[in-house]
Amino acid sequence: MRLGIDFGTTRTVVAAVQDGRYPLAAFDEGGEFREHVPGIAALRDGELVVGWEAARALADGSAEHAIRSLKRVVSALAPDEEVAELPGITALELATEFLRGLRRSLVTHSNLEIPADAPLEAMVAVPANSASRQRWLTLEAFRRAGFAPIGLLNEPTAAAVELAHLHLADLAQKKKSPKRYVVVYDLGGGTFDTSAISLEGRSFELIASEGLARLGGDDFDELVLAAAGVAPSAHALERAREAKETLRPTSRKLLLDVGDREPISIDVADLYARAQPLIDRTLVQTELLFERLRERGIDPDDPRELGGVYLVGGAAAFPAVGRALRARFGKKLQLAPQPFAATAIGLAIAADPDAHVMIHEAITRHFGVWREAAGGVDKVFDPLIGKDTAGPVTIKRRYRPTHAIGHLRFLECGALDRAGQPVQDLVPWADVYFPYDPSLADRSELASVPNERRPDLLANEIAETYTYGTDGTISVRIENVSRGYARTYALGALR
Ligand SMILES: Nc1ncnc2c1ncn2[C@@H]1O[C@H](COP(=O)(O)OP(=O)(O)OP(=O)(O)O)[C@@H](O)[C@H]1O
Ligand SMILES: [Mg+2]
Structure with missing residues (x-):
């Protein structure tokens, strides 16, 4: 069925x-x-x-x-x-x-x-x-x-x-x-x-x-209790919801009965002003x-x-x-x-x-990554896949590294502010570590390796290729193009 x-x-x-x-x-x-x-x-x-x-x-x-x-x-x-x-x-x-x-x-x-x-x-x-x-x-x-x-x-x-x-x-x-x-x-x-x-x-x-x-309607339930001066509890909120659902366009008063006292009469105009x-x-x-x-x-x-x-x-x-x-x-x-x-x-x-x-x-959230800024300790946000993008899509980035290890902190959010910074319902995804330094290329675990600034690595060129599938999954292939090694990561929300 x-x-x-x-x-x-x-x-x-x-x-x-x-x-x-x-x-x-x-x-x-x-x-x-x-x-x-x-x-x-x-x-x-x-x-x-x-x-x-x-x-x-x-x-x-x-x-x-x-x-x-x-x-x-x-x-x-x-x-x-x-x-x-x-x-x-x-x-x-x-x-x-x-x-x-x-x-x-x-x-x-x-x-x-x-x-x-x-x-x-x-x-x-x-x-x-x-x-x-x-x-x-x-x-x-x-x-x-x-x-x-x-x-x-x-x-x-x-x-x-x-x-x-x-x-x-x-x-x-x-x-x-x-x-x-x-x-x-x-x-x-x-x-x-x-x-x-x-x-x-x-x-x-x-x-x-x-x-x-x-x-949503839950917030109106809270307003009903606030208008009646009743402290919120699951029980009182359910009673508020039942009362609220009796409202008609012509209603002027609303009766709230929480059980342990006389029903309370609420002025509907006051409730609507709160809402x-x-x-x-x-x-x-x-x-x-x-x-x-x-x-x-x-x-x-x-x-x-x-x-x-x-x-x-x-x-x-x-x-x-x-x-x-x-x-x-x-x-x-x-x-x-x-x-x-x-x-x-x-x-x-x-x-x-x-x-x-x-x-x-289309994608209903922004997806991007925090990267090490070239200069100082700052992180910069790189918005990879904008909200409302219709998949499938492929996104590419090319750059020269400044650190031994690429530590990519992925996240999604509901909106970007004017400066392009993530705001609204931020949710971090699992971090990814990639060895920019060729001497670490064979090392699987990188999270515990101290990351340091390495101006000498500027000679390397890194390419990232993101693939957003029709099934909603995102993966990235990161390659050190100059030295010819790569890793592919399936990205996912932290769980
Ligand atoms: N006659 C009514 N007057 C006012 N509010 C009502 C009335 N009937 C239902 N509601 C409110 O509508 C809300 C439930 O709507 P609905 O069933 O669409 O939500 P849901 O699908 O459960 O929630 P969501 O989509 O947010 O997960 C509740 O807050 C309920 O009290
Ligand atoms: Mg619904």
Whole structure:
């Protein structure tokens, strides 16, 4: 069986591939069918429980410790880092445990008929601006949990696939449809992503994206508690979320019931005023994205070029968000029929060989290296692969060394500042050591060798060739051209 699985911060949603249809998995939760699994883990009697079971433990007070928005917690850590307050459990293990629980629920109490030992092939996704290590962790956790991941997309691309699928029937009418662009605005529980995607027939290309790794509905939950003067805890935040989800565009008061006292009445206008700076930050990112479209000669204000702004993600149901977006985008705004499910359905479509969709994605992060500066002790940043580069690509560098050993410190980041220095969500990759000094050419371990300035090595010429593959891997071949020896390194995020 093939599935599209949107591992979300608040809600994990699963869509199946079934004869050209993409039904959502519904989970039997005490007789009620729910179309998602909550991203919660809890310790109960010393045992780790996840999903609906954890939500229940959190609600009835039987949890000794609980973590909501598990994906947000996990993505802030390196895969082998321990999760605070879950002794002995790493980020990778927590994600694996959650997905193992999801697999069990799919088999034992969902509406999908899945034999216990059926291979489950899954198309999965991560937020567009995710670091490589989060991509690795996601795939690895799915694998360890007993799924067979068949591909990893960026969440907004999946939503664009779903949008296009809604319109494929009319597209098929026309012989040749022109290339169109759509901007996806995805405000979820934990992350904000906005991406521009081009559609041409059944071909999709992610061409640019911006986003904020830590902005979503969770932040509105915190504001609800702040407005009510209640200290945040996993339990209180869940109550705040439930209250927030009852908001309607006409609401003036919001009642928060945390259980241990009289319900607190919150002035909705005050709540929206608190939320406005966060909403503004998402709009700034969207403007940045529009700017990038203009740089490519696409006019986002021309409806023939930019078809629409597609609104997905649950947090877009927060009335203050809808209002701000309507004020900015007017008629361009298109609301997903099922804002929670767009990503999962898009993933299922992408997983369906009969849907014949072709997807091409650009790099969503900057990748580069810190090098020794020629003169002093300073390091200079060399941006090797810019954000939004469409692979595969090969990059070359040639230079003369000033030190005995090349110590290359690779990293990725979300943005570069005006001076070209890395900023925003920096993630270091594993270091690489290369012997510039020919007398060290046969030595395998170089990290412990003291590095010194060696003006005499200027006679050597070094060539670096970086290869960025379509599978997202980066490797580098470094060669001392003058002396004819080389090494090749597979580069990877620290894990
Ligand atoms: N009616 C509503 N009003 C306000 N907020 C809502 C409403 N319904 C859902 N939300 C909020 O939407 C968020 C969840 O959205 P969604 O399911 O798209 O996120 P996710 O996919 O789990 O997270 P992410 O994509 O960031 O990993 C939660 O913060 C939830 O409280
Ligand atoms: Mg989401």
